[in-house]
Amino acid sequence: MPLEIGFLAAYGIAPTVLHEAVANARAIGVPVDVHLLKSGIVDEVTFYRALAMELGLPFTAAPRPSRLSRYPDSILAGIAPLEGFEGFVVAPSGPAVSQFLRHRHIAPRGLVVTAPTRLRHAVMRIWQRRVAELGANALPNARPELSIRDGLGTGHIVGLALLSLVLSYGAVRAPAMTIAALGTGLSPLFFAAVVLRLATVLLGHPPEPRRSIRREDDAALPIYTVIVPLYRERRIATRLVTALSRLDYPSAKLDIKFVLEADDQETPAALAAIAMPGFIEVIVAPAGNPRTKPRALNIALPLARGRYVVIYDAEDVPEPGQLRQAARAFATAPPDVACLQARLTIDNTDDTWLTRLFTIEYAILFDVFNPGLAEIGSPIALGGTSNHFRIDILRRVHGWDAWNVTEDADLGIRLARWGYRVHDLPSSTLEEAPATLRTWMNQRTRWMKGFMQTCISHSRAPRAVLSELGPWQCLGAAILTYGTVLSALVFPIFTGLFLLTWRDEAGLATIVSGSNLLRAWSGTLFAMGLAAIFLPALMALKRRRLWRLLPWTALLPIYYLLVSVAAWRAIWEVMHVPFHWNKTSHGLAKTSRSGLLQKHHARAADTTSLNTAAP
Template sequence: MRQGLAEAHRQSTVAARALPVEIGFLARHGYAPNALLQASALASFAGIPVDEFLIKGGYIPEQEFYRALASELGLPFTSSPRLSSRAHYPNSILAGLAPAAGQAAGFILAPRGPTLTQLLRTRHPPGGPLLITTPSILARAVIRAQSRAVAYRAAHELPDRRRDLSSLHGASLAQIAALVALALVASFAGVMVPALTIALLGAALSPLFLGLIVLRLASSMLGASVEPTTRLPRQDDAALPVYTVIAALYRERRVASRLVAALSRLDYPPAKLDIKLVLEADDPQTLAVLRRIAMPGFIEVIIAPPGEPRTKPRALNVALPLAQGDFTVVYDAEDVPDPDQLRKSVATFACLPDEFACLQARLTIDNTDDSWLARMFTIEYAALFDVFNPGLAEIGSPIALGGTSNHFRTAVLKEVCGWDAWNVTEDADLGLRLSRLGYRVADLLSAIISI
């Protein structure tokens, strides 16, 4: 019996040495070496860190992986870390390292990728006592410990850095005074000389309406194609970058499971998906629905700390600093994107110069037959996303984004401070702000169905 156990231990040790160091220890904690070796080969073929391949691919639950890691290192594992006020958002989350609460309390560590490899090779963790936890638990703990700082940054980063580009302070006193004076003059003139006032207003506004009509006619005549004219090559998984997906949900319990199912069908390597669902703290119903779902390892749920204003852009700004992808896309809770949309986005960006910071995918409605009003919405969406916006993109005009299925270069999105939390038309605002800052928007020939 003892000889059999010793032989099994020896074989697992030999197998562990043949595996990459970041997963080799799993062979000593009950996982089949052959399966780990196969996972390592697949991860290498796809250009993905093997630890992320196992966790995001759903082969090993995140907590099981990090409990085994803690056992391997002889360190305690915690599922409820208490963090010091010195924990930093987002750096502590991105680094996988945060100071624990209390004097000489040490650090909470959630290593992954190169950090995990280095830790297992050297066996010399940072100074002070250490506790191991998972990246998702650490992220929740940091946001909870720094809730005020997170809420402030999400609402005020843009107005603090570029006051002139934010709606926080609204119109200036001079603008309000000018509008009031203009309204008074127009009202007085309308009473005293109505015919002349109407004629002058018509003459003043006619060039504006004429310009709008000419712009729409020109965009519709540019021949925007509904179907792709050229077939984009399918890229190898190893060549694909990490892609961040952000969706803000508020009281969306009816469609939350549908969204998770749609995101799970995306044709993209799971370990290269960085999906973040942002919920509000006072929405336990949606959170309860998500907890009942067998959530894929590449989907993370973030609870936005309470704060003002209570807007979708503020929720998106909570997740943006944590985006790890080269590209970031925004979806709404009711969206069902084409499974290959992310691949099309990567291929399209590769063909465009760096000045193109955003791609707007085309939207359509899936309840067209429900009513006359739904059919009108379908016609409006088709005119806007299949004709007007592609025409504007063709002539290099600013584009008011549609608010969903906007694909961004993540570095540019962070550079322009994300969305204006104080502007309820955050999509249109961001599209025009990108144009003001010298960036362009292009059309993405990929559909997204919205209820």
């Protein structure tokens, strides 16, 4: 029996259990002690307390490392100097365990054993200011021109002031001419956006991969990190743990990190009532600003042990084989492919009319638009979840911008600027859509605010952007950022004016010279715009086999009108509360296309009732 676990037989662990663990660990290709702990066969504190007794060393559940420790190095290495120069506290893992046991008789004095989780808590407590600083400012400190932290630059302020002055003057002196000039000036960008959306319809991308793909051996799989930021997610905790436990991936090679906020009391209480798998660890982010999801992600990133990392939201239910599929795709992809974007799909489709339209929108975005962009090599504004990264590249680009409230869109553009690509991953993740207009509006306002922040961040040095991206990718980035924002802002205005001018022969367009040409151009753009709304929707419904939602596509113009309202609200927030995060509540779904939501809700309800009934 391997030295690193053989001693456990003397501390109450059955030899048959240990022999079985050895066989499983060898099949997976991991150290047997890691397999024991990640699989939950042995509790972490039990293992390290027994190890300390076997080594003849003291054990502590409350280590007190000194400030000579390092973050995150002391945590990753499993060793830190003790306070008062009294020795070292150690939490060995893998080969280090057998090394300690092999040389137990010559071990230096002053060693104290603890569990890795206890060591991590202690080191993070000492370095909480540094942890908070790295989480918030790693990117802006290294590349301030790529972060929104410092807000608008002088060039932005001067440009916006001049634009406002010109538009205000024109609106008073020549309103018709001003609107016509504005529409003409923006029309090339809108035309390019429409052409791009229509082009993606022509590219074939089914939402499910071929089922004949060979299954990789467990021993060939790398360690995979999963980061899940959580804040006040009491209702969803049980379902989340269940969904992640269903992942078809060796538990010993899973490195799942829940990141909680320091002032969140309900989520830790909910997690404490769940039998947590050994491959899930809970990290509490120290208090600090901004209070955003990307800050929480940045805090977990230095502690990640995987070769790849994926981000999931609290309500996500990924396909069980998604990590295997991503690992296989990375292994065969060129090294400049930094990210794989899985496909998000709404599960609570039938809750309300809004969730039905949200389902159509997500099907358009993740089953038609993004796969098409990936195929033609355009930058992609990532989804906020189910994006898989090569962790070395993610660290190289300094993670996420903690000050951008739509960090996914910003990161997608930044990866392209650094010369990396994003590929589509044809694997689905179920999500819960907001069912009420108020919740939806708050979420969409945050998204639009983040897109505006992304526009600001990546327009500080236009020449640099053009040089890094090249003309075609630069156009794609402009469509994804400025096109998204401007089209949302002017959609109701220009649509209304177009209908007005075509209804009235002596309308607004006839005031402008060359009005016939203008009317022809505006009519063409309007028709193509309608096609860009409905044709991707039809293709998306076909690929998702959701033809029953076909009648609801007639409401898409109204849905995009609501997006416009959110965009105008976002302008106010950019000026007054730029870094405020509108939290979206989860666990409120009433329906489920897959049936998974009801099952998990029922299971959570049963757990709650049992906990309530317990003496």
